[in-house]
Amino acid sequence: MNLTLKIWRQKDANSEGKMVDYPISGIEGDMSFLEMLDVLNEQLINKGEEPVVFDHDCREGICGSCSLQINGEPHGPDRLVTTCQLHMRMFNDGDTIFIEPFRAKAFPVIKDLMVDRSAFDRIQQAGGYVSVNTSGNTIDANAIPIEKENADDAFAAATCIGCGACVAACKNASAMLFTSAKVSQYALLPQGQVEATDRVLAMVKQMDDEGFGNCTNTGACEIECPKGISLENIARMNREYLSASLKG
Amino acid sequence: MSGLIKSSIARKVAMALSGLFLVFFLLQHFSINFTSIFSPETFNELSHFMGTNPLVQFVLQPILIFGVVFHFVMGFVLEIRNRNARAVKYAKYNGGSNSSWMSRNMIFSGLVILAFLGLHFYDFWIPEMVHKYVEFAPEDATRYYPELVEKFVSPVRVGLYVVSFVFLALHLWHGFASSFQSVGFNNKYSVAATKFAKAFAVVIPLGFIIIALVLHFNHNH
Numbered sequence: 001m002n003l004t005l006k007i008w009r010q011k012d013a014n015s016e017g018k019m020v021d022y023p024i025s026g027i028e029g030d031m032s033f034l035e036m037l038d039v040l041n042e043q044l045i046n047k048g049e050e051p052v053v054f055d056h057d058c059r060e061g062i063c064g065s066c067s068l069q070i071n072g073e074p075h076g077p078d079r080l081v082t083t084c085q086l087h088m089r090m091f092n093d094g095d096t097i098f099i100e101p102f103r104a105k106a107f108p109v110i111k112d113l114m115v116d117r118s119a120f121d122r123i124q125q126a127g128g129y130v131s132v133n134t135s136g137n138t139i140d141a142n143a144i145p146i147e148k149e150n151a152d153d154a155f156a157a158a159t160c161i162g163c164g165a166c167v168a169a170c171k172n173a174s175a176m177l178f179t180s181a182k183v184s185q186y187a188l189l190p191q192g193q194v195e196a197t198d199r200v201l202a203m204v205k206q207m208d209d210e211g212f213g214n215c216t217n218t219g220a221c222e223i224e225c226p227k228g229i230s231l232e233n234i235a236r237m238n239r240e241y242l243s244a245s246l247k248g
Numbered sequence: 249m250s251g252l253i254k255s256s257i258a259r260k261v262a263m264a265l266s267g268l269f270l271v272f273f274l275l276q277h278f279s280i281n282f283t284s285i286f287s288p289e290t291f292n293e294l295s296h297f298m299g300t301n302p303l304v305q306f307v308l309q310p311i312l313i314f315g316v317v318f319h320f321v322m323g324f325v326l327e328i329r330n331r332n333a334r335a336v337k338y339a340k341y342n343g344g345s346n347s348s349w350m351s352r353n354m355i356f357s358g359l360v361i362l363a364f365l366g367l368h369f370y371d372f373w374i375p376e377m378v379h380k381y382v383e384f385a386p387e388d389a390t391r392y393y394p395e396l397v398e399k400f401v402s403p404v405r406v407g408l409y410v411v412s413f414v415f416l417a418l419h420l421w422h423g424f425a426s427s428f429q430s431v432g433f434n435n436k437y438s439v440a441a442t443k444f445a446k447a448f449a450v451v452i453p454l455g456f457i458i459i460a461l462v463l464h465f466n467h468n469h
Contacts, residue, residue, distance in 0.1 A: 006339070019339050072342025098340035105335050171343060171352050172330035174256075204255055213333030214256045214326050216354065217426035223346035235434030241257045242432065 001027050001093035005040065007052055008100045010109050013116075017109065019098075029089030033076060034059060034066060036088055037099075053112040061085040061226065064161030067168070068113055069100040074165035074224050082163060082226045102164050104173035106210040119210040120162050120178060126206035127199035128182040130191050144190055154188035157181040159227045166221035166229070172213030177221040179207045180237035181229045187240050197244040204241055259326060264430035266319040267423050271448070273312055278452050285462045288393040295392035299376065320362055327355045350422040357419035364412035371399050400463040409460045413453040420449035 002025045010017030024043070027036050034056050041051035057065035066083040070076035076086045091097060099113065107115040132138060146154075158181075166177035183200050186192025192199070215234060222231045280298065284291040298304050343352050350357070375395075379385050400406055425445035428438065 008339070017336075069338060069340075072338060072340040073345055077345070100338055100340070103334050103336055103338055105333050109336075169346055171341075171347070173333040174330075176256075204257055208254070208256050211333060212256075213330040215260055216326070216330070216351065217422070217429050218343075218347035218351040220343065220346040231429065232434045235429050235432045238257055238261065238430060239432030241255070242261065245255075245258075 001025075001029070001088070001091070001095075003027060003036075003091065003094075004096040006096060006098045007113070008109075009052070009112055010101075012111055013108055017112075019100075027088050029087065031088045032059070032084055033068070033070065033086040033088065034084050053110075053114045055114050056084060059084040062161060064163040067102045067115060067117075067164060069098075069102060069168055071098050074102060074168035075163075075226055079223070080226055080228055082161075085226075102168035104164075104167045104212065106173065106175070106212050107164060107167065115164075117162070117164050119212070120164065120175070122210065123175065123179055123203055123206045124162070124182060127195065127202040128186070130186060130195065132191075141191065146189060150188045153232075154185050157184040157188070157229065157233055160185075160225075160229050161227060163226060165224050165226060167212065169220040169224035170213065170215075171218060171220065172216055174215045174221075175207050175210070175212040176215040176234050176237070177225060177229055177231070179203055180233035183237045183240060184233040187236060196240065197247055200237065200240040200244045204237070259322065260430045263319070263322050263326065264427035266315050266322070267427050268431075269315045270319060271420070271424055271427075273315070274452055275448075278455055281459050282455060284393060284396055285459055285466075291396070292390050292392045296387070296389040299380070299392070300387060316365070320358060323355065323358050348422060350418045351426070354419060354422060357415045360412060360415035361419055364408070364415075367405075367408060367412075371405070397463055397467050400460055401467055403464065406460050406464045410457050413456045413460075416456075417449055417453035420453065421446060424449055 002023070005022040005024055006019045007022060008017055009020045022040060022044075024036070024040050027039065031039070034054070037052060037054060044051045055065050055067050057063045059066075061082045061084060064082075066075075068075065068083045070083065070086070075081060075083045076090065078086050078090050101107075101109050101113045101115045102117075106119040107117055110116050160178060160181035162178060164178070167173050167175050183203055186199060187196055217231075217234075219231060222229065280291065280294045283294060372395075380387075400409075425442045428434070428441050428445070433441070
């Protein structure tokens with residue numbers, strides 16, 4: 001198929017960027033979106049032009065590295081997939097495709113389509129862990145009985161790969177879905193209770209300090225999340241945060 | 249506690265609670281207005297009570313005004329903060345693929361409601377305050393219904409009221425249901441609660457529209 005790509009090009013973090021048109025031909029429906037960009041980059045390199053920089057790593061839909069706002073949606077028009085798992089058969093011959101970086105003040109562009117998502121790392125580091133004593137008397141996690149429903153919900157929350165699609169989709173660039181998934185996966189388990197109060201307060205504070213927007217419950221994040229993280233996590237974080245604030 | 253005041257979650261909860269408070273007020277306002285289309289006497293009695301009861305006038309009314317002002321000031325604050333959270337806009341943003349128009353345009357439906365409140369205060373609240381607390385005019389318990397009917401003679405005003413109620417419905421469609429999520433209520437009862445909130449968002453504004461139209465057309469006949 002023949003396509004017209006409109007791609008955000010930006011030399012570095014401090015330069016102004018702009019959308020640039022790239023016609024491309026010979027794209028197969030079985031290619032992934034990133035393979036299509038690989039084809040484009042090979043053509044650009046052969047012509048002596050600068051290739052388009054974009055994030056990617058595992059290309060198996062699990063690492064959370066790939067990003068891209070494709071035709072106005074993070075990870076493109078398909079559902080429950082990352083950009084590396086998005087196939088070109090989702091597009092038609094003659095289509096024009098807008099390809100932009102995930103946009104948020106808290107996700108500054110590094111170059112072209114690559115953004116700095118380390119704000120998520122800092123939210124995680126603020127409390128997204130349990131402190132376990134590994135000095136030799138650690139209790140086997142499987143020895144602690146956990147209600148099936150809670151175990152399932154905790155696992156579902158833990159499937160968040162931290163790609164940032166929730167922020168990119170949200171009209172407010174809010175990071176509530178990501179933060180709430182990281183809070184929920186521990187809030188639902190007995191191991192997470194010890195640090196529960198400090199965790200939610202610290203993670204929400206870090207989220208706010210990073211400059212993400214406020215959640216207005218549009219639900220766009222849940223729809224666009226490649227892992228289907230539920231809005232229930234946000235409600236749970238709101239409850240956790242309010243009770244922790246009143247305690248603390 | 250100090251962190252609570254500044255946090256995004258606290259702002260979200262405050263927005264939801266003030267919105268829920270205004271939903272209750274709306275229901276009360278609608279209930280009284282609704283009596284006007286079948287019993288002017290009842291409407292006069294209720295209006296006289298609301299207009300002269302010291303608890304309503306000097307406790308509930310200031311709380312209501314605070315609630316309204318808080319809700320729209322906080323709405324503006326959130327809108328500005330949220331716009332700043334994405335400094336560079338997308339060249340193409342397909343919001344319709346993942347969220348409702350109502351949820352993405354609360355600031356616009358809210359601004360229409362705010363403009364309507366200006367008209368509504370000019371029509372009813374300011375004359376009422378002047379009547380009672382500036383001119384200290386003698387109370388006539390039967391004045392309320394004729395005053396109401398007089399306001400709905402003009403088809404332009406009726407039209408403005410109808411359009412405003414449509415935007416109120418759009419605002420409530422997202423706002424009421426989403427307030428449950430904001431206060432942390434998301435469980436097996438959420439589907440039923442959301443259905444109730446969406447029904448409320450349609451029925452109450454539609455009821456206000458019917459009242460305005462009935463008053464207008466009854467007067468013309």
